[in-house]
Amino acid sequence: MASIREVAKLAQVAPSTVSRALNSSGYVAEETREKIKAAVAELDYVPNQWIRNLYRQSTGIIGVVAPGLIHPFFSSLWNHLELELRKFGYNMMLCSTGGDEQREREYLDTLERNLFDGVIDGAAVLPDENYAKLEKPIVFLDRIVPGIPVVSSDHRQGGELAAKKFLECGCRKVLHTVGDRQYRLQSHEGDDALDRYLQEHGVETIREEVSWDDTTDYASCYKLTKKLLTAHPDVDGVLASDLQAAAFLKAAASLGIDMPGKLNIIAYDGTFVTDFNSTTPTAIVQDVRTIARQTVAVLLKRINGQQLAQDQIVVPITLVEGETTNRTSFKAK
Amino acid sequence: MASIREVAKLAQVAPSTVSRALNSSGYVAEETREKIKAAVAELDYVPNQWIRNLYRQSTGIIGVVAPGLIHPFFSSLWNHLELELRKFGYNMMLCSTGGDEQREREYLDTLERNLFDGVIDGAAVLPDENYAKLEKPIVFLDRIVPGIPVVSSDHRQGGELAAKKFLECGCRKVLHTVGDRQYRLQSHEGDDALDRYLQEHGVETIREEVSWDDTTDYASCYKLTKKLLTAHPDVDGVLASDLQAAAFLKAAASLGIDMPGKLNIIAYDGTFVTDFNSTTPTAIVQDVRTIARQTVAVLLKRINGQQLAQDQIVVPITLVEGETTNRTSFKAK
């Protein structure tokens, strides 16, 4: 790896002149420029970007903290984030915590101590105070902490869309799986909205708290869903994330439950995995691309020191009708 | 961000002493150590890791070049790679090329010019000569280039396992999808082995070349498989990657083809997505975890300047019997 000094020596100029020529900053005589160009070619000189970063105090790398890479919703989110960051000349360092506190802490530490330009935390599971001392521009996904910008789907809308669909289908008892409630997440709004709306309309709801494994690992999902369907035989509506919904579908079939006659299932997320099923589920679809776009937009504003109009950004969500909910409802009249 | 000099000043010692105290390299009097500790605490000093890297000429970050993050086989591979790298104290920077040459080139360039400790390229689609000048320790996945270590599944074994199964099922005409053949990939061995074995036993085979999209995007998969099944109505065996296999299954069902009576399907990869189907496919399962482990092992050897026993490492592969191949074959007698 040739250094700038070697180039300078060969071109018989000072290192600073080479620097200027290469960055086209400041004046360099055409003749000198030529000599330098020749020397660069001869030595196959490539400036060490790392060192440049040292001066610029920036690397063009954004750290992304993820709970996992396999879950279809997240893998597709990271994919879109990468594309979006690339658009603005940034690279992405992807860190996966597996939902573990300690690992998140370690990663945040690494990201803080290195010259990363910013952080996107999609796996924030630490108490609020841990985030207070972070100096880097940061954006959260879903997790709400005062003073930190957060991007997420409009889960309240998602919950309501699902609730309305269940009502249309004439459901009387709806079960939905919810995550841990220890910290404030935007997605909790969805659970609350669902319950509120359904209960206002006289429909019973059951919340079933599930672990991260139960939403990520299909085998766990399947075991869980079978258990739930057995424990609550009178449930006629289910809202659960894609994988779980797929598992519910399979489990219900194996239990001989008539669908969608006796059981309406709505999948939350609407990633590509729902396509596999022989029956296409009705799904609440998150707009991953827009989430990625907004997240990057917010982060860049932070990096450039601009003010944000709002700390919380919610992205609209849609319901896509499939075959797992009753079409012959009174809505269709 | 306090610097080491500020700490030194506050503790009334030289920066180098602080450095020694913090790295516990060299002698520091207990008393001095205390003073320094106090100063560090007072200023909330955190050493700038980035700068340290400059001296160590290493960052602890490995660049991973991926064709994509969504495809289940890859997302699970990146996940395991991350875990494995973490085990050895490394972080992973994940770059996704979408299979694009230009993007691979750009990423390799970035990785070379920055202080990454090594590169794992799972999306190598450039002509061989592009890799000759790479100076960083590198490992390829699947792609074979002389002089560069490569890790992959034992696809030859995979091809043969599939072939034997098709024979057992009494297939007479087997279709399999293959990728681009422009460069040498270990996975081509699988296609070749399948053809060879089947043809030796008098079974006709059809290769169908497919694009990256046709293996990644489910909608594309489905369109493709429907077309193929219509074009080759007499095919009684199909080998295709998970997503495609799922699509074949759905397409065949929609065309009213009797399965597995008239059509035996084997899914290649065996990722979690195959679980979703109401029918569990027979699958050739890649051992992602071992691939990840071997890849990291090879890379670390390279980083530490150790010799490799061999340039090509192949990881055993297995066939898992499912419901999409005929069990009542003459093997069962």
Next chain:
DNA sequence: ATGAAAGCGCTAACAG
């Protein structure tokens, strides 16, 4: 238009 010199924040070699 060019070069010398200072410095980014830290470490390592060497005196003392």
Next chain:
DNA sequence: CTGTTAGCGCTTTCAT
């Protein structure tokens, strides 16, 4: 045991 000095590879004044 501790401080001084030099330097990682580059950029950026500031003279000339």
